[in-house]
Amino acid sequence: MKNECYIVRDLLPSYIDQLCSEESSRFIEQHIATCEQCAELLNQMRVEFDIQEQPEINARIDQIKPFQKIAHFFSAQKNFTKFLSISFWVALIVTVGFFIYSLNVLSELNDEREETQEIEQQKRDIMKDTFSVLSAQANIDELALQAVFQEYSGQLEHLAVFHTENIDDVTYLQEGPKNFYPIDYSQAELVIGENGKITESIIPNDYDLGTVAMANDQWIVQYEYQESYLQTIENAHQIKYYPPSIWTVFQLSIVFFIITAFILGVWLIQKRITKPVENILD
Ligand SMILES: [Zn+2]
Incomplete structure (x- = not known):
């Protein structure tokens, strides 16, 4: 063994651990290229290193695993x-x-509720206005009735007046304005429309909320809403009852x-x- 061999063998563990300086590493590599014994020793040490270190590395990985989890x-x-x-x-x-x-x-x-109340109020107002015309004179004042109709011409289709004897029982209608199955217009004393008195026959609206009637001792007033107003009436009805x-x-x-x-x-x-x-x- 040469002197160099001793130095190289001292350095080999550090060389394997890659802790040597660049010069030392180069020195070792040059020596190993020429010295079979030292090359052999390096190989042996490497094998031993692998056997020693691998389980340690495995153990370390096992330790890390739970932490990774x-x-x-x-x-x-x-x-x-x-x-x-x-x-x-x-x-x-x-x-x-x-x-x-x-x-x-x-x-x-809330707006719809207000509108519903307005419609209900209007229902009573139309009747009130009509009955005040009817009670003013013994005969029906056609012009005054026409004036009432004109006031509500945006909503009304017909406004008709009947004698109470045209239906069996008027007490129900005397309570206030009711939605009513229309009385046959041919029995009416007078029917008022957009252009005054209507003489031709009228087919009543078949929508049950479209007709309103009310009676006193002598007269029954019945009016029908216009087709275009029925949706508003229906909405008001829904809001009021449902x-x-x-x-x-x-x-x-x-x-x-x-x-x-x-x-x-x-x-x-x-x-x-x-x-x-x-x-x-x-
Ligand atoms: Zn050597």
Whole structure:
């Protein structure tokens, strides 16, 4: 063995661990190229190194594995938190949207209620005006009746006056204006239309809310709404007898409010759980 061999053998462990300087490494490589013994020794040492180190590396990987699993777990938790926060804001926006929509519906509903009351009032006004004409004179004042009709010409198709003997029982009609199956116009004392007295035969409207009648001891007044006004009458009828409840108006808002609150709750719980490890997650 040459002197160089001793130096090289001292350096070999560091060389294998790749801890030698560039000069030392070059020196070792040059020597090994010419010295069979040292080359042999290096090979042996490398084999031993692999046998020693590999289990250690495997062990280290085994140690890391659970931590990787935990890291995956927390990264999934982090994504879940993100999902919750996005869901919360989306649900909140949808809730606010539905709430504004519900308020609009409610305000429209109030307008419709007012309109319904106006229609009901108008129903009574037409009768009141007509009966005041009828009671003023023994005979029917055709011109005065025409004037009443003109006042409501936007809504009325016909305005007719009958004798009470034309129906069996007038007590029902004496209570106030009623929607009534039309009395045959051919029996009328007088029928007023857009252009005054109507003499030709009239086919009554078959819509049961389209005709209104009321009676006193002597007369029955019956009028029919115009075709174009019937939808308004129908709407008013729906609002009066089948008004949507507050729950119906706000149900989507309430449902989404509950969903939003639920998501918020889960989000807050999730935040509390992950708070202690938040720094680890980052
Ligand atoms: Zn040597």
